[in-house]
Amino acid sequence: xxxxxxxxxxxxxxxxxxxxxYFGEGPQTTMVNxxxxxxxxxxxxxxxxxxxxxxxxxxRAYGRFAWIWDPEGNRVELWQAPSAGSGAVPA
Numbered sequence: 680x681x682x683x684x685x686x687x688x689x690x691x692x693x694x695x696x697x698x699x700x701y702f703g704e705g706p707q708t709t710m711v712n713x714x715x716x717x718x719x720x721x722x723x724x725x726x727x728x729x730x731x732x733x734x735x736x737x738x739r740a741y742g743r744f745a746w747i748w749d750p751e752g753n754r755v756e757l758w759q760a761p762s763a764g765s766g767a768v769p770a
Contacts, residue, residue, distance in 0.1 A: 703754040718759040
């Protein structure tokens with residue numbers, strides 16, 4: 680639920696260079712990023728369901744990231760915001 684400008688959720692459209700490798704190999708030119716509550720738990724559930732998971736992880740001051748592929752081969756980004764006690768500012 681969106682509670683106005685003070686809400687912790689947001690929609691972002693980020694532009695990348697045409698030759699970026701960020702979306703993975705192949706013709707993909709866009710990527711969906713899902714905000715998740717517990718990245719490790721979700722990755723476990725997805726692994727048990729047979730979802731293809733990229734072994735790469737990124738831990739940044741602004742959150743943790745992982746990537747999966749949907750059934751059509753599109754790379755999807757998962758993001759867990761930093762916890763309130765981490766000292767990082769949530770996005």
